[in-house]
Amino acid sequence: MPDAPYGSRVNAEGRPDRRRNRDLYAVAAATALVAAAVVAGHAIERADGSLRVGWPPLYARWEPHWGPGTPAAVLVAAAVIAYGPPLADRLPRRALPLVGWAASAAWIFSLALVDGWRRGFAGRLTTKYEYLTVMDRFGDVPAALRGFTGHILMDAPDNWPAHVAGHPPGATLTFVALDRIGLGGGAWAAAWCVVTGASAVAAVLLALRWLASEECARRAAPFLVLAPAAVWVGVSADGYFAAVAAWAVALLAYAASRTGRLSLIAALGAGLLAGWLCYLSYGLGLFALVGAGVLLAARTVRPLPLVAAGALVVPAVFTGLGFDWWEGYRLLVERYYQGAARIRPYGYWVWANLACTALVIGPACVAGLRRALPSVRDGGARRAVALLVAAALAAVVVADVSGMSKAETERIWLPFALWLLPAAAFLPDRARRPWLAAQAAVALVLNHALVTGW
Numbered sequence: 001m002p003d004a005p006y007g008s009r010v011n012a013e014g015r016p017d018r019r020r021n022r023d024l025y026a027v028a029a030a031t032a033l034v035a036a037a038v039v040a041g042h043a044i045e046r047a048d049g050s051l052r053v054g055w056p057p058l059y060a061r062w063e064p065h066w067g068p069g070t071p072a073a074v075l076v077a078a079a080v081i082a083y084g085p086p087l088a089d090r091l092p093r094r095a096l097p098l099v100g101w102a103a104s105a106a107w108i109f110s111l112a113l114v115d116g117w118r119r120g121f122a123g124r125l126t127t128k129y130e131y132l133t134v135m136d137r138f139g140d141v142p143a144a145l146r147g148f149t150g151h152i153l154m155d156a157p158d159n160w161p162a163h164v165a166g167h168p169p170g171a172t173l174t175f176v177a178l179d180r181i182g183l184g185g186g187a188w189a190a191a192w193c194v195v196t197g198a199s200a201v202a203a204v205l206l207a208l209r210w211l212a213s214e215e216c217a218r219r220a221a222p223f224l225v226l227a228p229a230a231v232w233v234g235v236s237a238d239g240y241f242a243a244v245a246a247w248a249v250a251l252l253a254y255a256a257s258r259t260g261r262l263s264l265i266a267a268l269g270a271g272l273l274a275g276w277l278c279y280l281s282y283g284l285g286l287f288a289l290v291g292a293g294v295l296l297a298a299r300t301v302r303p304l305p306l307v308a309a310g311a312l313v314v315p316a317v318f319t320g321l322g323f324d325w326w327e328g329y330r331l332l333v334e335r336y337y338q339g340a341a342r343i344r345p346y347g348y349w350v351w352a353n354l355a356c357t358a359l360v361i362g363p364a365c366v367a368g369l370r371r372a373l374p375s376v377r378d379g380g381a382r383r384a385v386a387l388l389v390a391a392a393l394a395a396v397v398v399a400d401v402s403g404m405s406k407a408e409t410e411r412i413w414l415p416f417a418l419w420l421l422p423a424a425a426f427l428p429d430r431a432r433r434p435w436l437a438a439q440a441a442v443a444l445v446l447n448h449a450l451v452t453g454w
Contacts, residue, residue, distance in 0.1 A: 271310020
């Protein structure tokens with residue numbers, strides 16, 4: 001996919017190669033955006049406290065620290081930088097997604113343990129804002145679903161904690177199900193989020209293989225593993241949401257690029273996961289844009305009828321059990337403006353959210369985006385990857401301008417950010433290790449300098 005060795009002074013035609021400098025200019029622009037968001041954010045927060053975050057633009061607080069995960073995180077990063085590119089190039093086809101999944105899980109878990117076992121892992125989903133605090137209120141699941149919307153508003157009796165109220169009940173029911181099968185408590189819930197969240201790497205690799213090419217998947221693999229996004233996947237339910245979205249897209253990619261019985265099953269599975277996704281998070285209906293990118297890349301709408309049929313199943317079940325999605329969304333918007341969003345200034349967050357995204361995807365992806373987006377006009381694999389990336393970027397822009405994502409987008413937009421990462425496949429061969437090192441450095445610095453929260 002790359003067009004010239006990174007750092008070469010001339011290109012294949014003998015003319016000076018300016019692409020390397022343009023990559024660095026893109027990263028410098030992103031760095032300036034982040035710096036502006038930090039400086040302006042701290043000034044606003046000192047002046048009136050309206051941002052309601054500890055270390056703008058991130059929902060975090062400044063607390064340099066290290067922990068038991070520090071040596072492991074450094075070792076994982078060093079191993080991926082040193083051996084990731086050649087290993088990704090040589091692994092058997094079937095092994096690549098599994099190795100990517102395992103390596104991503106190791107990276108996520110080690111970063112989480114930088115904050116310690118309790119604070120960084122087992123206690124993440126047990127705070128007063130989280131899902132595990134309401135397990136005892138779902139003893140009768142149908143009754144809980146029928147009454148779910150009655151507890152969303154902040155002035156409602158026994159109002160739900162922030163994360164429960166802020167999502168459809170599918171998110172909470174996931175942890176209820178784990179509890180019912182004997183995997184209750186914060187450690188099991190965290191393990192679920194890490195393992196499923198890491199599986200998103202495998203899903204993206206398969207989607208790239210089916211929709212673009214094997215080479216694209218192999219080139220993207222180390223960047224998917226070592227993304228700074230791992231800081232927020234471990235441990236938040238949004239990492240799990242990102243995985244559900246990724247597998248829905250992967251199945252759609254298979255259905256759109258293949259024929260036969262398996263492609264029909266894949267289309268139905270993509271629809272089922274898309275329906276489930278909408279009952280995990282209200283905002284992830286925007287993933288229809290990424291799905292459209294898949295169909296554009298494959299130049300077909302053949303899977304749509306089965307996808308649509310599958311997508312109706314989950315809403316039918318929840319509606320039959322008494323949960324009204326539209327009423328839930330309406331009440332969520334009302335609650336959203338009962339809380340911090342009421343005073344958080346749109347004029348700051350509409351651009352500071354993008355600074356958060358730059359941190360989540362890292363400098364390599366920023367440089368890759370500069371190369372990838374113009375390739376929507378190309379053919380073949382380059383066009384397919386560029387369309388996926390452009391679709392994810394479009395979803396981010398829509399979410400941003402909606403005003404329903406003021407702060408915490410480093411976590412909330414993980415499902416979209418994941419599909420920006422394949423842009424790094426456009427980086428030249430000789431650049432891969434330096435850019436991977438930059439990715440790891442961003443993640444390690446953020447995780448050791450700040451204590452993130454949600």
